[in-house]
Amino acid sequence: MNANTELTIERRDIKIKWGLNKVSDVTNARKALGHPDWQNSKFSEEDSAELDLYFELVLNQRIAPHSALEQIAGTRNGRGEYCNDIDSDAIAGESKRDANEEKSGAIQAIEGMTREASLGMADVAGAVSDQMLDAFKISLSAHLTGGLTELASQIRGNFGVLTTAVKTAPLDLRDANLPVPKPALPIEPAPQQQQQRILPGLW
Numbered sequence: 001m002n003a004n005t006e007l008t009i010e011r012r013d014i015k016i017k018w019g020l021n022k023v024s025d026v027t028n029a030r031k032a033l034g035h036p037d038w039q040n041s042k043f044s045e046e047d048s049a050e051l052d053l054y055f056e057l058v059l060n061q062r063i064a065p066h067s068a069l070e071q072i073a074g075t076r077n078g079r080g081e082y083c084n085d086i087d088s089d090a091i092a093g094e095s096k097r098d099a100n101e102e103k104s105g106a107i108q109a110i111e112g113m114t115r116e117a118s119l120g121m122a123d124v125a126g127a128v129s130d131q132m133l134d135a136f137k138i139s140l141s142a143h144l145t146g147g148l149t150e151l152a153s154q155i156r157g158n159f160g161v162l163t164t165a166v167k168t169a170p171l172d173l174r175d176a177n178l179p180v181p182k183p184a185l186p187i188e189p190a191p192q193q194q195q196q197r198i199l200p201g202l203w
Contacts, residue, residue: 006044006045007040007042007043007044008042008044008045009042009043009044009045009047009048010041010042011023011026011027011041011042011043013048014026014048014051014052014055017052018055018059020055026051027039028090028091029051029054029055029091030043030047030051031087031090032065032069032086032087032088032089032090032091033047033050033051033054033069033072033073033083033086034073034083034084034085034086034087035047035050035083035084036082036083036084046079050072053072054068054069054072057071057072065088065091066088066091069086069088070086072086073086
């Protein structure tokens with residue numbers, strides 16, 4: 001391996017990426033692939049690429065582990081000088097676990113479960129709140145509509161009582177101010193012809 005190659009990938013990263021049961025599955029795969037530093041918790045991107053290819057072949061394409069190892073070894077193109085011989089027995093034969101990484105993985109799993117549970121509870125609380133708010137709106141609208149309908153009915157009923165009272169009341173005109181007909185205008189006499197003046201003594 002090149003001395004300048006940086007060891008930036010952790011076994012836990014591969015475990016989480018592929019949903020493996022334990023970090024030792026990654027360690028066993030590295031040993032089977034012949035990585036000389038297979039016991040290290042960190043490794044290079046080149047090793048990570050081979051691990052990704054291995055788990056892709058085994059988990060997704062359902063290829064047998066030893067066939068996947070042989071396929072990877074056949075495509076190394078000079079990388080085999082860095083790697084040891086493949087060891088198919090390392091896949092099932094290595095049962096030793098890294099206690100610290102297992103503990104860390106368990107803590108992460110608990111944290112993830114707690115986080116998801118919290119989010120789930122928040123979703124449930126939000127849904128309940130929405131339903132309660134909708135129920136309040138529906139109840140308020142129903143009560144308002146019923147109240148206005150009842151009020152309108154009462155108002156119409158009150159006017160009905162007044163209408164009936166007016167229709168059944170006797171008509172009393174003793175104090176009523178009835179309109180008085182206007183008096184006829186006086187007729188002026190027609191102008192009379194001037195009477196002939198009779199002087200006395202002329203008869």
